[in-house]
Amino acid sequence: MLYLMIGCRALLAGVFVVALAGKLRGRAAFDEFVASIVALGMFPRAGSVTAAYAVLGAEAAVILSLALPSTVLLGFAAAMALLAALTAGILAAMRRGRRAPCRCFGASAAPLGKAHVVRNLLLLLAGGAGLTAGAVAGDAGAHPAGIALALVTAAVGGLFVVRLDDLLGLFTPSVAPR
Numbered sequence: 684m685l686y687l688m689i690g691c692r693a694l695l696a697g698v699f700v701v702a703l704a705g706k707l708r709g710r711a712a713f714d715e716f717v718a719s720i721v722a723l724g725m726f727p728r729a730g731s732v733t734a735a736y737a738v739l740g741a742e743a744a745v746i747l748s749l750a751l752p753s754t755v756l757l758g759f760a761a762a763m764a765l766l767a768a769l770t771a772g773i774l775a776a777m778r779r780g781r782r783a784p785c786r787c788f789g790a791s792a793a794p795l796g797k798a799h800v801v802r803n804l805l806l807l808l809a810g811g812a813g814l815t816a817g818a819v820a821g822d823a824g825a826h827p828a829g830i831a832l833a834l835v836t837a838a839v840g841g842l843f844v845v846r847l848d849d850l851l852g853l854f855t856p857s858v859a860p861r
Contacts, residue, residue, distance in 0.1 A: 684816040685825055686833040688755075691813025693837035694844075695762045696749040698806065701845050703742040705788040706735075715786050722783035723776040723795075741765045759814035763807055770803040785848060793848035802847055809840075 706716045713735070720731040745765055748758030769787075773795050776783065782794040843850065 685820040685823065686829045688813050688816035688820050689825070689830060690833035690837045690840075691759070691809045691816065692749050692755060693834050694809055694840050695759070695806065695813065696746055697837060697841040698844050699742045699745050699749075699762065701841070702788050703739065703746065705790065706739060706742075706786070712786075712790070715784075719783045719786040722781065723772065724779065724781045725772060725775065738765075738769075756814060756817050759810050759817060763810040763814070766803050766807045766810065770800055770807070773799055773803070788845050791848040793852070798847060798851055802844060806844065 706713055716738075717732055717735045720726065720734050721728055725731075726734055741761070742765070745758055745762045748754040748761055750758075776795060777797075777800075782796070784792045785795045785799055787799070
């Protein structure tokens, strides 16, 4: 269970680090993130800016709480709460027929959709698995090879999550211009 907790912790921390960095890599990136929230039509412009800052703060809180050994379980719970809120927002926008680019990690122009909901649900599952594993894992020493395997697995999983839009683009037929 310890290695499961380590892997889930690294996966979620890595995903949220990339998400936060993607939104903070420059003023234009943050403005595009705000514009995507505005396009979802959930809040007026001022509310969308507030929501953007709230997401940034929540992502930073998740990263920090997952990084500190004394707050790992809180970090899993916070990650799950944030993912649930983001997923609810995507679903609400989809129900209203609003399509906005996924600026989850900064640069993607792919519109939010079912794949993003599934992605978030899988991350929620990782949060639940990490929380459960962390709650029952003992203080037994971890073997370095087990830690390395958990971290490599998390890195590969994180890469798939972060590059989801690109991967889906490879398998989605495109219409050739005439």
